[in-house]
Structure formats: C-alpha cells, structure tokens
Amino acid sequence: MTVLDVNDVVVDYKVSGRPVVHAVAGVSLQVGAGEIVGLVGESGCGKSSLGRAIVGLEKLARGSVTLDGHEVTPLGRGARPVADRGLQMIFQDPYSSLNPRRRIWRQIADGLPADASGARSAGRRRAAVNELLDAVGLAASAGDRFPHEFSGGQRQRIAIARALAAQPAVIVADEPVSALDASTRAQVSNLIVQIARDRGMGVLFISHDLSGVRHMADRVAVMYLGRIVETSPTESLWSEPLHPYSDALVKAIPQLGLTATTPVAPRGEVPDPSSPPAGCRFHPRCPLAFERCLTDDPALVTVEGSREAACWLQPAGGPARELALLEA
Amino acid sequence: MSLLEIDDLTITLPTTGAGRVLVDGVSLTVDSGQMVGLAGESGSGKTVTALTALGFVPEGATATGAVRLDGEDLLTMDKKRLREVRGTTVAMVFQDPMTSLHPMLSIQTQLTEQLRVHRNLSKRAARARAIEMLELVRIPNPARALSAFPHHFSGGMRQRIAIASALACDPKLLIADEVTTALDVTVQAGILGLLDQLRRELGMAVVFITHDLGVMNVTTDSLYVMYSGRVAEQGGTREVLAAPRHPYTRALIDALPDARNLGLPLVAIPGEAATPERRPAGCAFHPRCAFAEDRCRTEVPALRDIGGQRELACHVDPFATVGAVAGAAAAASGAGTASRAGTASRAGAAAAASGANVGPTDAELYGRSSS
Numbered sequence: 001m002t003v004l005d006v007n008d009v010v011v012d013y014k015v016s017g018r019p020v021v022h023a024v025a026g027v028s029l030q031v032g033a034g035e036i037v038g039l040v041g042e043s044g045c046g047k048s049s050l051g052r053a054i055v056g057l058e059k060l061a062r063g064s065v066t067l068d069g070h071e072v073t074p075l076g077r078g079a080r081p082v083a084d085r086g087l088q089m090i091f092q093d094p095y096s097s098l099n100p101r102r103r104i105w106r107q108i109a110d111g112l113p114a115d116a117s118g119a120r121s122a123g124r125r126r127a128a129v130n131e132l133l134d135a136v137g138l139a140a141s142a143g144d145r146f147p148h149e150f151s152g153g154q155r156q157r158i159a160i161a162r163a164l165a166a167q168p169a170v171i172v173a174d175e176p177v178s179a180l181d182a183s184t185r186a187q188v189s190n191l192i193v194q195i196a197r198d199r200g201m202g203v204l205f206i207s208h209d210l211s212g213v214r215h216m217a218d219r220v221a222v223m224y225l226g227r228i229v230e231t232s233p234t235e236s237l238w239s240e241p242l243h244p245y246s247d248a249l250v251k252a253i254p255q256l257g258l259t260a261t262t263p264v265a266p267r268g269e270v271p272d273p274s275s276p277p278a279g280c281r282f283h284p285r286c287p288l289a290f291e292r293c294l295t296d297d298p299a300l301v302t303v304e305g306s307r308e309a310a311c312w313l314q315p316a317g318g319p320a321r322e323l324a325l326l327e328a
Numbered sequence: 329m330s331l332l333e334i335d336d337l338t339i340t341l342p343t344t345g346a347g348r349v350l351v352d353g354v355s356l357t358v359d360s361g362q363m364v365g366l367a368g369e370s371g372s373g374k375t376v377t378a379l380t381a382l383g384f385v386p387e388g389a390t391a392t393g394a395v396r397l398d399g400e401d402l403l404t405m406d407k408k409r410l411r412e413v414r415g416t417t418v419a420m421v422f423q424d425p426m427t428s429l430h431p432m433l434s435i436q437t438q439l440t441e442q443l444r445v446h447r448n449l450s451k452r453a454a455r456a457r458a459i460e461m462l463e464l465v466r467i468p469n470p471a472r473a474l475s476a477f478p479h480h481f482s483g484g485m486r487q488r489i490a491i492a493s494a495l496a497c498d499p500k501l502l503i504a505d506e507v508t509t510a511l512d513v514t515v516q517a518g519i520l521g522l523l524d525q526l527r528r529e530l531g532m533a534v535v536f537i538t539h540d541l542g543v544m545n546v547t548t549d550s551l552y553v554m555y556s557g558r559v560a561e562q563g564g565t566r567e568v569l570a571a572p573r574h575p576y577t578r579a580l581i582d583a584l585p586d587a588r589n590l591g592l593p594l595v596a597i598p599g600e601a602a603t604p605e606r607r608p609a610g611c612a613f614h615p616r617c618a619f620a621e622d623r624c625r626t627e628v629p630a631l632r633d634i635g636g637q638r639e640l641a642c643h644v645d646p647f648a649t650v651g652a653v654a655g656a657a658a659a660a661s662g663a664g665t666a667s668r669a670g671t672a673s674r675a676g677a678a679a680a681a682s683g684a685n686v687g688p689t690d691a692e693l694y695g696r697s698s699s
Binding site for chain 1: 369370482483484485512513514515516517518520521524539540541542543545546547566569570579580581583584585586587589590593594595596597600601
C-alpha cells in the first residue's frame, strides 16, 4: 500500500545572473508501508534535493507530494500542520542535527504529539521518551545527558528516536550512516531495517553507498542528473540492471573475493546540471547510445511488471535494442 | 633492499602517567611498483604510521625504531634533506582535495611551484611539465585547466589534480590516505584505475590507506591490518581477505554489506574500538573478541610467521584451518541466498536484528564462520 506518493516533482535553484538549475527535473516515486526504498546516484544528481523537497524543506517548482492521500505543505515559518508530521527526516551529520545545549530527552520530547499520551505532564512525556530510547538501543539514563557525551553512532540513534517520536508513517533518511565507522554503520543500518519492519514504517533511504543500499532496500530508484532512470526490486537491479547507468554504477563497486578485478569507470564526467545534454541525459557517457538517444528524451516506462526504466533500449528485445547492438 | 623499510617503529606521546602509544612496534616493507594497503578502524594508527614515510612524527611525540626510505633513515635525517626528500622521493595525496589544493591559487601556480623549487625548472619548462602531468591524470584540455582554480572542477577532477601535483617530481613512493573515500563509486573506479596504471608505467610504489575492504581487495598487493597501533595480521591482500586469520579482520569483513549476507542483519563488532588513551592490556582486541582466552588479557601476542608469506598476531588463531573456513563461508552464502527469497524471512531476519541491539552474541557473530 502506497503511503508516500511523489508525483512529477521539480526543484529549481535560481541564482541571479545564472541559468536556472533543475536539480530535480520531474520525479515520481512511491514508498509503501514498511517498505525501504533506496535512492542512489552520484553526488550532484539531485537525490538530496529530492529528499528535502519531499519533507517540505525545498519548494516544489512543480508536482506534488502526498502522504496518506493528503498533500504535504512546504515548511514555512509557522508550526508544521499536524497531518504532515507523519513525515520525518534523518540527516547525515549527527553532530549538527542535534542541539548541543539541550538535554537529549527534551529534544526527543519535542516530537511527541501533545495529546497522544492523554496529558502533557512531564512524567508521561519522559516515559514516552524512555520507550523511544529503548527502541533505539539506548538506556533511559541517556535522556539526561547532552549530545557531546555520545559517539557518532549513538547520536544517530538519538536522531532516529527523535524522528520516531512523531510516530511517522515515512522517514526520509539522507545518508544516515555515511559518516559512521564500518562497525557502527552496521548497527545503525540494522536498527533502521528493524524499525521499518516492526512499525510498518516506510523509509526512503538516500545513499551513495550502493552495497549498503543493496543490503537494506526492498526496491531501489537510480537517479541521474535530476531524473530517475530506473526503479527495480533490489536484487533484479544488481543481477540484471535495465538502464546502462545502473549497470555502470553496479560495475563500479569494488568487490571482495579472489577473482575481483579493478572496477571499470564509465567514460566522461557528470555534465553541468544547468545545461543537461539533449535527448537522453546519459547519452554522452552511454556505451550503447544510438541516434535516437541524442535527440529524444526517454520517459520512465514500466518494464516486466514491477520494474521501470527510462531508456530507449527498453523493453529488452525491442527494435531499438537490436538496432543499437548492430551499431555497437 | 626495499624502497621503504619501517623497522620496529614505536611512537609515543608523552602525557602524565604511562604516555600514550600511537604506534607500537610496527614493521613494514614496500618494494618498488608495489601497492601496500593499511586497513583498520579510526585510531588504529594507520595514518600515523604512513606519515612517518614522509618524516612526519606527531608534534611532541617520540619515535623509536627506523623508517628507511631508499636506505636513508627519515627519523634521524636533518630538516634540509627532509625537505628535499618530501616531494621528490615521497609524496602524499589526502582524502579531501578541496583542503589539499589552495582555493585561491591557480592550478598552474600549485603544480609548478614544486618543480621550480625542487627541480630548478624555468617557468616555461615547469608549465610544460604541469601540462604533461594533467594529461597523465586525464584532465581534458590541460592548458586551459592550468589557468583555472580548484572550484572550477568536480571532486573527482580535483582529486586527479591533487594526484598530478603529488606526482610532478616523480616520487618513488606515493602515500594515498583515503583518497577515494569522499568520491562516488564511478569516480573512485577512475582514480583506482589511474593509480594502477601509474605504478605499472612508472614503477611507483603506493602505500594505500582505506577502510573500504572492497577497494583494498582490488587495488593492493599486500595488506597490513592494524588495530590499536599494532599489526594484527599481514599478508597478500586477497589471501588475507579471502581467508582472514585474525578475529579482528574476520569481524571487519562480517560488518560489511556484501552479497554473502543479503537479507541477514549486518554483524557489528561489539564494544568500542580501542583508543591510544584507553588501550586494553594484552591483546588490545580481547574485549571485543569472541575467542579471547586468559592469556589474551595479559600477554601481547607477537606477530609470527604462519606460512604462505603471512604473519599473524593472535594467541588463539581460531581460523587456523583455512580450508574449513572457506567451506563454511560458502555454505553460509548459500543459506543467505535462500533466506532472501521471501519477505517473510526478511521480517524474520529483522526480528533477529532486534536482539542485536546491544551487540550480537558470540554465536551470532561467529556462527557463520565457525560452524
């Protein structure tokens, strides 16, 4: 069941005297209850902008974001509407996302619904905070301490507890484990998976760490220059990527094992997002590009039921593919 | 004679009381054209060790042992000679190219300064050499790149420029400290390919520091796994990573998301990493080790030869039967694939993860490899 529905979202960045940058150039994406959706792509592809736009931290130039069928309003100066609080975000840096001068329990309690526990009494709120701390594997005594007393992994647990306080239906997590050591990363990754399963909560997991995403996500969306180029169940993406860019990403991961070889880099650099290439945005770097790719922009179409790809070579075996293979 | 020979290096920071030991009796050799990896968590001493190859010792610290580069001991070398050696015999590339390149100086200024100083080249000759270096690291339109500034380039290109700068004076040894950590996998692949090409074409040796074991596996020839300032195990990179003998190496590998453990919770290393301030007695890893015995708590294990050109510092050596371990790993990967099949089993795996909140039990941690 779809909880979060992102529909044709465009995010623009305007700097006077410069061309408008479409950081997100028309993205549609769904996240179901209890589903972990990975969002991957190179830096500058717009994945963080999309994440921020979903929770209302960036203005939408076009499109809509709905949570449980109700449109999410952009964050303004006032308090967030109660209906939108089901959407929470976890940030990459647990050192800057917590207030250094407030005790942990007060920061977590901020997120508690005022009337959910029946009263606003400090005792009830404290009890609710203790439950949340327990859920993320921290002792209740942690609530009385300040952020500097914790390690990076513990702080990220605190940030997760704070997000959970609002009883969200969906959490957008932007590189939540990237700043952590390998071992701590494993603990926090496990925690996010477990919470999504236990609470039936949707997670949009934004990361450039493809191996981590493969481990956690049920479904993965691959983003390139402001567009989603493929959405596939995680294992299908790895075993048989539909888009040449997904293929390049997967092949670039260095592997363990006796026979692993130095990974191959796709040719060229990521183009300037303010002037994306005509036609398919990936065509200057694509090993399979043919005439049509230079002029026509492929739309994201459904392939094989549960998968989507934006490539003129899809569906596989179609006339375009045979033509390209002939030319290649 | 090897290009770099670090011999029984110990680095101590004097503090009140016992003093903090950053590096404790590390020996390491690097031959020409060889890529040697240093792995370990933050605080393991890998960067401090590598920096001695440039003659750098942390401020106020005392170093004993020897660090011989091309036969000359850097620890006793005078400052003038050290300045000559840095940049010409040995050079370094850091993790963040935005901090190693000066933001307000042109690429030309940054690439030619050392050539003018160390090589005594004329402006024109230095410029020609700089263009050559930029071509080598595949920067498009090098002549134009010289008049540009660092912010004009993407992260991957900046890192390539930093490498060009390090290579300008033809060093025999390059220290690469987490050079691809901040980069995307695609860009990383390009840099790794470049380093491999340079060492094959120029015969340059590389000391490669990274915590990414996948990167380590595909780039380096030999590997030193460090923990708390000591070498835990050492050997050919692929052999060590395919059949680790030290419980710490094993645990590092098990914490990685990998095709082997899909659908299973990741196995975190229990406890906190040892720091120079708080280093446990005996084997520093013993509080986090599932195999620790009494003597591990009191006696520091010596690095000993275990055959196959490998060395290990572990009293217990629980993975001595390499063949059995490989077999168990294969069986475990089979089980992992099966459990991935349905979402129901995925939920089961998640439920198992809830028990792992406080750190997995010994059985969970090592069940897959020792069963």
